[in-house]
Amino acid sequence: MDLQLAVIDLAGTSVADDGLVEEAFTEAIGQLGIGPASDRFPALLAEVRRTMGASKISVFRSLLGDEGQAQGANLAFERAYASMIADGLCRPLPGAEDAFHQLRRRGVKIALTTGFAPATRQALLARLGWEDLVDLALSPAEAGRGRPYPDLILTAVLRLAVTHVRAVATLGDTANDIRAGHAAGAGIVLGVLTGAHDGSTLDEAGADAVLPGIGGLVPFLDRLGLTTLTKGNL
Numbered sequence: 001m002d003l004q005l006a007v008i009d010l011a012g013t014s015v016a017d018d019g020l021v022e023e024a025f026t027e028a029i030g031q032l033g034i035g036p037a038s039d040r041f042p043a044l045l046a047e048v049r050r051t052m053g054a055s056k057i058s059v060f061r062s063l064l065g066d067e068g069q070a071q072g073a074n075l076a077f078e079r080a081y082a083s084m085i086a087d088g089l090c091r092p093l094p095g096a097e098d099a100f101h102q103l104r105r106r107g108v109k110i111a112l113t114t115g116f117a118p119a120t121r122q123a124l125l126a127r128l129g130w131e132d133l134v135d136l137a138l139s140p141a142e143a144g145r146g147r148p149y150p151d152l153i154l155t156a157v158l159r160l161a162v163t164h165v166r167a168v169a170t171l172g173d174t175a176n177d178i179r180a181g182h183a184a185g186a187g188i189v190l191g192v193l194t195g196a197h198d199g200s201t202l203d204e205a206g207a208d209a210v211l212p213g214i215g216g217l218v219p220f221l222d223r224l225g226l227t228t229l230t231k232g233n234l
Helices: 020-030 041-050 056-064 067-086 096-105 118-128 151-159 175-183 199-205 214-223
Strands: 005-009 109-113 136-138 168-172 188-192 209-211
Touching: 005 151, 005 214, 020 041, 020 067, 041 056, 056 067, 067 118, 096 109, 096 214, 109 151, 118 136, 136 151, 151 168, 151 175, 168 175, 168 214, 175 188, 175 199, 188 199, 188 214, 199 209, 209 214
Parallel strands: 005 109, 005 168, 109 136, 168 188, 188 209
Antiparallel strands: none
């Protein structure tokens, strides 16, 4: 089955993270009086690392156990990350924009997914100039649940009129990205080594293959015969 849709994660997969998510998290819980010197901080940071790729508000709910604190921490997180975007601290990972162009030349639609709130996601895409490079961008608030649930991927399938979930490839840097891909029934679920989790973690989560970076995505799909570059797309 020819590939119709590539669902690609943002931070750590197509956008360099450089520790910005952890920095924003530290600032967010710091406003609750939980700083790096707190006895609670190491365990909370370890859980954030383990749950990378999940909806941010869901992570804060799990960590803090109080809806008011979770909402406050999530708002502080989004503000901190938005400030980093405005300061130009976010940058595309090598090969990301070329991968988008190559996929489109092959007639493959692109959906970018993230655990960030929609406003933060759109600020990031605007800063990178990516709004017109992709067909769709989704956050959990627009799809239902975040990763590891399949909602983001299945919402992209519906909105972009993909005919079968097996015609979807997913790419992400976390175990939750991998689990979400399989939960959605995607035809191929790929990991990438430029983000939060290492190769063994991605393998254990069930990645069909783990790539060094997003720049290797289209050549890998071409070798599998999942994409077709026709003269009309040159």
